[in-house]
Amino acid sequence: MQPNQTTEPTVLVHGGAGGSRDQDDGCRLAANDGMDRLRGGGTALDAAVAAVVAMEDDGRYNAGSGSVLCLDGQTVEMDAAIMDTQGALGAVACIRRVKNPVLVAQAVARTPHWLLAGEGAERFARSAGFASHHAISQRQRDKHEKLLRTLSGHTQATPGVANRAFADYWNYDTPRPFQPCDTVGAVVRGADGHFAVACSTGGSAPSLLGRVGDTPIIGSGFYAGEHGAVAVTGIGEHIVTRLLAHTVYTWIAGGMPAQQAAEQGVALFPAEIDVGVIAVGRHDAGSASNREMPFAQVPA
Numbered sequence: 001m002q003p004n005q006t007t008e009p010t011v012l013v014h015g016g017a018g019g020s021r022d023q024d025d026g027c028r029l030a031a032n033d034g035m036d037r038l039r040g041g042g043t044a045l046d047a048a049v050a051a052v053v054a055m056e057d058d059g060r061y062n063a064g065s066g067s068v069l070c071l072d073g074q075t076v077e078m079d080a081a082i083m084d085t086q087g088a089l090g091a092v093a094c095i096r097r098v099k100n101p102v103l104v105a106q107a108v109a110r111t112p113h114w115l116l117a118g119e120g121a122e123r124f125a126r127s128a129g130f131a132s133h134h135a136i137s138q139r140q141r142d143k144h145e146k147l148l149r150t151l152s153g154h155t156q157a158t159p160g161v162a163n164r165a166f167a168d169y170w171n172y173d174t175p176r177p178f179q180p181c182d183t184v185g186a187v188v189r190g191a192d193g194h195f196a197v198a199c200s201t202g203g204s205a206p207s208l209l210g211r212v213g214d215t216p217i218i219g220s221g222f223y224a225g226e227h228g229a230v231a232v233t234g235i236g237e238h239i240v241t242r243l244l245a246h247t248v249y250t251w252i253a254g255g256m257p258a259q260q261a262a263e264q265g266v267a268l269f270p271a272e273i274d275v276g277v278i279a280v281g282r283h284d285a286g287s288a289s290n291r292e293m294p295f296a297q298v299p300a
Contacts, residue, residue: 007283010299011051011186012031014293015293016293018293044188044192047186049102051186052102064100064202068202069143070172070203070209072172073174075096075172077096078201082196083222083223094117095122102198183221183231187228187285189228189229189281195225199231213235220236228258229249230249232244233274242268257281257286261286263286275290278295
């Protein structure tokens with residue numbers, strides 16, 4: 001099927017591998033927001049961004065208003081990315097003090113660059129008209145305190161990484177004191193046959209300052225092409241080594257059903273590594289995770 005041929009529009013979203021299915025309601029609202037944009041004449045990318053904005057604003061997901069605190073208990077660093085089959089590609093990494101990183105990523109797609117990071121990304125956000133925003137909820141503070149207790153004990157806070165490593169390589173301005181990776185994402189198939197993906201994350205905890213995972217890395221956390229769109233969630237340090245989003249996309253492009261491709265992508269990882277995949281193909285959609293993962297699809 002080529003773009004501009006009529007097909008069934010679909011919006012599929014996830015709220016992060018390792019999340020709770022009790023949060024499916026937020027995913028349904030986000031998916032409906034995306035579908036409303038499509039039905040109102042918006043593009044596939046408009047729909048994907050609208051869905052992710054809804055999850056960034058929800059506060060329960062590790063993105064936007066729900067982003068985790070860094071180890072210093074003060075800093076919030078967020079990543080986001082967008083891509084579609086009409087040439088849009090934009091991402092931000094380690095951006096601070098914005099409400100909706102995915103909207104900044106969309107704005108980056110209109111610049112000569114595809115990825116802006118850190119202070120440059122924040123300065124760009126201000127010049128593009130995005131207001132400064134930094135709000136830390138009690139829920140975030142409680143999760144941070146729980147993380148510090150874990151780091152002080154014998155249970156690994158991150159699979160395969162000794163807790164001591166975060167102390168040995170401490171790179172925050174504050175003295176060392178002594179949460180899981182989540183992402184939100186949306187993949188969309190428009191009625192015109194175009195595909196889009198948008199994703200956003202509040203980062204990983206524990207992590208060193210400046211850590212970037214898979215979310216803003218094309219082919220790892222996200223990918224969209226003429227055969228479909230893929231969004232990934234989980235532990236970025238493992239996901240990037242397998243270019244998971246592009247790997248799943250390649251299987252779909254080769255004729256594999258989206259559900260099988262998502263499941264096969266998750267199966268590439270050992271059970272102790274959190275990972276989840278959502279994908280849409282030309283005529284189908286699929287989702288898989290080795291953890292609980294809130295998600296929703298419209299139409300169901």
